[in-house]
Amino acid sequence: MKIYRLHKKQNLPITMDAAWAFLSDPKNLKTITPDYMSFNILSGADRPMYAGQIIQYIVTPILGIKTKWVTEITHVEHKHYFVDEQRYGPYALWHHKHFINEIDGGVEMEDIIDYKVPFGVLGQLFHPILVQPKLDEIFNYRTQKLQELFGTYNS
Numbered sequence: 376m377k378i379y380r381l382h383k384k385q386n387l388p389i390t391m392d393a394a395w396a397f398l399s400d401p402k403n404l405k406t407i408t409p410d411y412m413s414f415n416i417l418s419g420a421d422r423p424m425y426a427g428q429i430i431q432y433i434v435t436p437i438l439g440i441k442t443k444w445v446t447e448i449t450h451v452e453h454k455h456y457f458v459d460e461q462r463y464g465p466y467a468l469w470h471h472k473h474f475i476n477e478i479d480g481g482v483e484m485e486d487i488i489d490y491k492v493p494f495g496v497l498g499q500l501f502h503p504i505l506v507q508p509k510l511d512e513i514f515n516y517r518t519q520k521l522q523e524l525f526g527t528y529n530s
Contacts, residue, residue: 383518432445
């Protein structure tokens, strides 16, 4: 059983309050997801984030195939971190930790995602040619979109 890790960091020139308000609101996921993915929240985004929150989405990650994705917010420490875990969706495992740390002149956002692809060895064969490049593309889009929204951090 191969478990992969995606680790991304980004600095933004905004306050902790502004970062937390934006990043902890599930409705903003659509804003930072590429349009071609047709990201649509079905339910669960009607309240501020809390541990135990179930959020249901429809996404089109690959080859125009619509996929239902259900995540649970399992941990929340206000203005520090939250964790979402897939309960149903395209991955055999998806555990996404979102950390927000105050730095001089802004915040550092850190994402640590541990995931497993489905379909055993076949899934592992497709990981470097399909899954990993798609995840990199999605997170690169997110980095660019957050810079457009909040500006570029200058240390």
